[in-house]
Amino acid sequence: MAPQPQPTSVFVLDNGASEIKAGLASSPSPTIYPNAITRSRDRRVFIADELYTQCKDFSGLVYRRPYEKGHLTNWESEKVIWDRVIYGDGSSSSDGVRPEETAFILGEPSAQLPVCSANTDQIVFEEYGFATYFRCPSAFLVHENDHNEALYQTEEETDAQPLAESTKKNTKLLKSDTTLVIDSGYSATVVTPIIENKVYHAGIKRLNIGGKLLRNYLKETISYRHYNMMDESYIVNEIKEHCCYVSTKFAADLEICKKFSLAKNPLAIEYVLPRASASGFRAGHVRTKSEASEPDDQILVLANERFSIPEVLFHPSDIDIAQAGVPEIIAQSLNTIPDRDVRNLLLANTVFVGGSTKFEGFKERVSSELQALTPDDAFLRLGFPDDPITYAWQGGARLGQQKARLRSLQVTKKEYMEYGSNICLQKFGRPAKDDREL
Amino acid sequence: MPLVEIIASGSTAGVKKAGVGRKRAVAANHPANAKPADSAVVKRAIARRIADLERENYNDAVKIDIPKRQGGSSSGAGPSVSGRTPGVRKLLQSKKVLQNLVDEDEAGASEVAAVMAGASLYPARKICSVCGYWGPITCVRCRARYCSMACEDTHRETRCLKVYA
Numbered sequence: 001m002a003p004q005p006q007p008t009s010v011f012v013l014d015n016g017a018s019e020i021k022a023g024l025a026s027s028p029s030p031t032i033y034p035n036a037i038t039r040s041r042d043r044r045v046f047i048a049d050e051l052y053t054q055c056k057d058f059s060g061l062v063y064r065r066p067y068e069k070g071h072l073t074n075w076e077s078e079k080v081i082w083d084r085v086i087y088g089d090g091s092s093s094s095d096g097v098r099p100e101e102t103a104f105i106l107g108e109p110s111a112q113l114p115v116c117s118a119n120t121d122q123i124v125f126e127e128y129g130f131a132t133y134f135r136c137p138s139a140f141l142v143h144e145n146d147h148n149e150a151l152y153q154t155e156e157e158t159d160a161q162p163l164a165e166s167t168k169k170n171t172k173l174l175k176s177d178t179t180l181v182i183d184s185g186y187s188a189t190v191v192t193p194i195i196e197n198k199v200y201h202a203g204i205k206r207l208n209i210g211g212k213l214l215r216n217y218l219k220e221t222i223s224y225r226h227y228n229m230m231d232e233s234y235i236v237n238e239i240k241e242h243c244c245y246v247s248t249k250f251a252a253d254l255e256i257c258k259k260f261s262l263a264k265n266p267l268a269i270e271y272v273l274p275r276a277s278a279s280g281f282r283a284g285h286v287r288t289k290s291e292a293s294e295p296d297d298q299i300l301v302l303a304n305e306r307f308s309i310p311e312v313l314f315h316p317s318d319i320d321i322a323q324a325g326v327p328e329i330i331a332q333s334l335n336t337i338p339d340r341d342v343r344n345l346l347l348a349n350t351v352f353v354g355g356s357t358k359f360e361g362f363k364e365r366v367s368s369e370l371q372a373l374t375p376d377d378a379f380l381r382l383g384f385p386d387d388p389i390t391y392a393w394q395g396g397a398r399l400g401q402q403k404a405r406l407r408s409l410q411v412t413k414k415e416y417m418e419y420g421s422n423i424c425l426q427k428f429g430r431p432a433k434d435d436r437e438l
Numbered sequence: 439m440p441l442v443e444i445i446a447s448g449s450t451a452g453v454k455k456a457g458v459g460r461k462r463a464v465a466a467n468h469p470a471n472a473k474p475a476d477s478a479v480v481k482r483a484i485a486r487r488i489a490d491l492e493r494e495n496y497n498d499a500v501k502i503d504i505p506k507r508q509g510g511s512s513s514g515a516g517p518s519v520s521g522r523t524p525g526v527r528k529l530l531q532s533k534k535v536l537q538n539l540v541d542e543d544e545a546g547a548s549e550v551a552a553v554m555a556g557a558s559l560y561p562a563r564k565i566c567s568v569c570g571y572w573g574p575i576t577c578v579r580c581r582a583r584y585c586s587m588a589c590e591d592t593h594r595e596t597r598c599l600k601v602y603a
Contacts, residue, residue: 037502037504037505038502039500039502045502045503045505047505062495062497062500062502063494063495063502064494064500064501064502065494068535068536069492069536071536071539071550073534073535073536073539074532074535075529075530075532076504076530076531076532076533077504079530080504080505110553111549111550111553113536113539113540113543113546113547113550114543114545114546114549115539115542115543115546116539119529122525122526122529123526123529126522126523126525126526127522127526127530190553191555204553205553205554205555206553206554206555207555208492208554212492212494213491213492216490216491216492216493217491219496220490220491221570224568224596224597225569230496231495231496231497233494233495233496254570254571254572257570257571258571304569304570304571305570308565308570315558315562315563316558317558317562317563318562318563318565319487319488319491320484320487320488320562321488322557323554323555323556323557323558324555324556324557324558324559325558328555328558328559329555332555332556
């Protein structure tokens, strides 16, 4: 048998349900692809990033996603998307990856259905034929990123005790082998504890609220109160990103919206809906005070919708979802860990990633509520990366540069051919029972 | 051309119009005649709404076929179709949805169910289902919340469960 060629490069792919973050570990940042096949109103079909390069009119866009509720179920569609991500767009200038010479690092959502992960393993080796392969929850890639001091720095110190002081007192808690990752993604918000460089499966907690549900809830609300926008997923998602925020004083904001008419409400904003015209598609935007309105502008005025929508992350019961909000599911996750010292370690090394953490006010709200739920003497150090979308990929790239460490985690093509898919489940999968004593 | 059209009374909750006479409908809508829905009906309505909120497209019947591209573009660099292993071929043609996979893999499904976060320790808040303000009043028929008589009227005209004895 010919000797196995050593992989010459490392390709990192963070396979999110909404967006794929992918690129060579040696590149400074990943390329972001929509993990979807989309169809516009004029029935043109776009694979992944073709949406941004070829689509002109985003109204009435419909999606087909390989993911269903956070589980990768459909390989018929994921295959054509991965082909673009891995091989490039087929133009001669593109630098596609040659899988047989490449080490592959894959991040998947936490708590995948095991059969979905096994299917992925099969595709990676039998269809693409990567030289070596390591699969883990994206939360583990987040953990692999170096959480330097800047991550945890807050702009204004609200605490009486300055952070630097308290950090000094708690240096023994600053461990790099333990991280609590909260990923508020597209399909769900998942808390994943990583203890001594291992995912602690018994502590994973999933709240079924993510960007998709928030978008649909906003869509439902706008359609009920203003215009029918039920078919406008793309546009409503833009509105959500531009207009919504997490209120740090929900009751007071609600009173303001009750007290003032829309015209006088300081919290109300006007959103100019996008428009398709002969001259092309004009994107929607928040209208500024000074902006003159054009006669055929369609204006959507949003008031309490701005903060009531993201509020369900904190109070799922507002829309009858019988689960606890984000700060409470963090507490639920910690409660599965019997050792108090480990809990304190996790609290001192907590990182928030995912698109829904980008709401203005999310950080302040989650910090104050988590403070209230944890013991007085617990030292909370919450990290909010500048770019919560690519933070996991950056961690994967960092792992890709540690050759020896990666070698201890990965499965080679030769091993796969010899032992079959069981070797992947054994090396990456969760043990049948968590045998580690905590 | 405007992208969206203004609709008169925005019922989007997918409430089914019952096929009964107008008189009877009016009578049933009158608060004095309102019959409380039993809890199973209310639970089903809530479950349906949450399922609606998890949808990818509002029109669930949307089917997008994989576009066939000629000449190498997306699939050209991959292994030839004939070189595929039977397992991969089967996987790429599989039409199974999540429910099928869950039904086939009981152990895996119970693992997935085990990670679901539990309920809150705190009581649910009362939010008006029409305007979003606090909603202290409960609809006797469908258990939805509202805050005022104006919102009550809107609720009855649009979203309230149409339950007939």
